[in-house]
Amino acid sequence: MVTSRYAIAWVYDYLLNNHALTRGVRLFTITPGKSIMTTTTSSLVHSPTFLKGDEFSIDTFALLKQDGSLFEGAVAPDLDRDKALRIYHAMVFTRVLDERMLAAQRQGRLSFYMQCTGEEAAVIGSAAALDDQDMIMAQYREQGALAYRGFSCDEFMNQMFGNARDYGKGRQMPIHYGSAELHYMTISSPLATQIPQATGYAYGQKLAGDGHCTITYFGEGAASEGDFHAALNMATVHKVPVIFFCRNNGYAISTPAVEQFAADGVAPRAFGYKMRVIRVDGNDVLAVYQATMEARRLAVEHNQPVLIEAMTYRLAAHSSSDDPSGYRSKKEEEAWREKDPILRLRRWLESCQWWNDEEEKALQERLRREVLETMKVAQKRPAPPLESLVTDVYDTPTPQLNEQLAKLQAHIRLYPEAYPKSAAQCSTEPSAQMANSSGTENGQGGH
Ligand SMILES: Cc1ncc(C[n+]2csc(CCOP(=O)(O)OP(=O)(O)O)c2C)c(N)n1
Ligand SMILES: [Mg+2]
DSSP states (O other): OHHHHHHHHHHHHHHHHHOHHHHOOOOEEOOTTSOOEESOOOOOOSSOOOOOSOSSOOOOBOOBOTTSOBOTTOOOOSOOHHHHHHHHHHHHHHHHHHHHHHHHHHTTSOSOOOOOTTOHHHHHHHHHTSOTTSEEEOOSSOHHHHHHHTOOHHHHHHHHHTOTTOTTTTOSOTTOOOBTTTTBOOOOOSTTTHHHHHHHHHHHHHHHTOSOOEEEEEETTGGGSHHHHHHHHHHHHTTOOEEEEEEEOSEETTEEGGGTOSSSSSTTHHHHTTOEEEEEETTOHHHHHHHHHHHHHHHHHHOOOEEEEEEOOOOSOSSTTOOGGGTSOHHHHHHHHTTOHHHHHHHHHHHTTSOOHHHHHHHHHHHHHHHHHHHHHHHHSOOOOGGGGTTTSSSSOOHHHHHHHHHHHHHHHHOGGGSOHHHHHHTSSOOHHHHHHOSSGGGOSOO
8 A cells, every 4th residue: 555655656757857848858868878869760661651640450359149148159258156146236227326416415304416327337347357456547437446445335425425434424426436455446536537546556555466457437528638638657667566447438528539539449549659459339338247257368468558448328417417318318328228238148147047036126125225335324414524524634734625625614603404403512622732832933824
């Protein structure tokens, strides 16, 4: 962990010191004691030929047809019944959670929600191919990976309701989950920041030599950020064990992929960095699983970073604040609904005699009940203590923070009916912490 924190710091240092604008674009590699060499082995040609880059197209790796049978010549990955069912349960749980929490948002119980609907195979199939100790740095639509790792329904709910049991102490919007125990970096909304962080973290893993890698998830929209390019470049230059997993779900909010880039998706960008790349049918959980297994092997055994582009579709709205009817047709959505990744896996499980209608019914009922009951309990839990607003920011709260807390407490005492009861209770007396460290020491505060 410590090594990796240093490695993330190293990423920012690298970005500051090696940015093309500050150093000039480096065309030469200088090897001490040797002559200056170019970084290319390019041959000389004597007529001006411009390459288009679309001389070959990137194929899509697929194993499973929508009816649950394998394509001719396709071989299912080595997946036993227990693991296949663990994947399936996480996919169904994610779908049930999404449906219920969107409804909760519509009922006014929750301020915000984002669904993974339609992308469960991409997210969970890839998470299942990792070691549970590998690091996950996600964007925000990858709750399925966390569910697969074992984040409980209660833990999801506590985060979403920002109650006293939320690991983030209610400081973040719903869906900003994280778990140190499950090696899942807390979500942060500014797009693509997790991508260079993943390179840095994986560099730390390489230095630590612990045999683990990092996977970072991001949308095709986030891949337009400069952070994406810096991350890929650093990863190949420094040979770090990182998997870049792009969920190409067709949209960045309302902007369709065709209006985001003219190229053949995101995959060809890997060539610019001499990185291994594979495109996979993101609704085919077996193909995603196998591709990610192989990517992990390359990363861990050869320190070879890999880009995976999973072709999928965001079946739901971007978030609970979005209405896709303004920018895409029902017909398009229906066509993708026909490719439902959960149904595809269910049919395969049935063909293996590992699943049946009765088990399906029981699972659906159990998960719906669990989600509903856990939500009701989490919603009623008290909010985090008011003082927690100023703790954890610095080692000890600064006089300014304590002053702000005191003002807030005074405000709550004036208008107790506008705040949760737990906040009003905390505000009957100025906090002990406040009394200890507020004031005008160091000449700050107290004005
Ligand atoms: C730096 C930054 N710019 C813009 C936004 C606003 N924003 C949030 S999500 C989003 C679209 C992202 O699309 P994509 O990466 O394809 O992920 P998807 O939502 O499709 O899963 C945008 C533009 C942001 N959060 N951060
Ligand atoms: Mg997208």
